[in-house]
Amino acid sequence: MAKGLDDDLSIVRELANVLADTGLTEIELERGGMKLRVARQINQTLVEAAPAMAPVAMAAAPVAAAATPDAATAEAAPLPKGDPVKSPMVGTAYLSPSPGADAFINVGDTVAEGDTLMIVEAMKTMNAIKAPRAGKILEILARNSEPVEFDEVLVVLGN
Numbered sequence: 001m002a003k004g005l006d007d008d009l010s011i012v013r014e015l016a017n018v019l020a021d022t023g024l025t026e027i028e029l030e031r032g033g034m035k036l037r038v039a040r041q042i043n044q045t046l047v048e049a050a051p052a053m054a055p056v057a058m059a060a061a062p063v064a065a066a067a068t069p070d071a072a073t074a075e076a077a078p079l080p081k082g083d084p085v086k087s088p089m090v091g092t093a094y095l096s097p098s099p100g101a102d103a104f105i106n107v108g109d110t111v112a113e114g115d116t117l118m119i120v121e122a123m124k125t126m127n128a129i130k131a132p133r134a135g136k137i138l139e140i141l142a143r144n145s146e147p148v149e150f151d152e153v154l155v156v157l158g159n
Contacts, residue, residue, distance in 0.1 A: 012038060025090050025150065082138045082158040085129065086151050091122035093142035093154065103144075105155070109137045117155050120148060135159055 015027050015038040026039035087093075095103045095118050104116050111117065111131045119126045135157035142154040 011036065016040075082156040083133070083135065084153040085117060085132060085155040085157060087120055087129070087142075087148045087154050088150070089120055089122045089127065090150050091120040091127070091148060093144065093146055093148045094119040094121060094126075095140070095142070095144040105137050105140065107137050107140060111135060111137065111157075118142060129154060131157065133157065
């Protein structure tokens with residue numbers, strides 16, 4: 001391999017190690033004219049069933065338990081009824097516009113399409129999470145100032 005390619009692969013390996021060590025799902029590096037993004041996907045079901053830093057080979061073990069439908073159904077968390085509103089990114093959830101302010105929403109509130117449900121901060125950028133449709137807030141699963149993962153259910157909307 002060419003020396004430049006070896007150096008590039010070394011950087012990718014180092015960034016992958018940072019992801020593994022920190023539990024982050026994505027990291028981006030920009031140097032000179034080169035921009036490098038390393039990301040990994042986490043299967044949320046396996047993350048909940050396995051230790052946070054378990055190797056992939058060990059995380060595959062819970063899948064074998066799924067062979068018996070009764071056992072898998074008994075252990076699985078019930079799915080919320082209604083329409084889930086999921087996080088479009090990894091970040092920190094904030095349920096109010098500022099510390100000490102009233103929450104954007106409460107369970108039982110009725111919201112219109114486009115209303116702000118909460119904020120997810122990612123890389124020091126505040127991202128408003130909007131209601132995809134009008135409805136009633138059935139559940140708020142995100143906790144204030146707590147981390148959220150990509151595709152994690154934040155809120156459940158009903159009719």
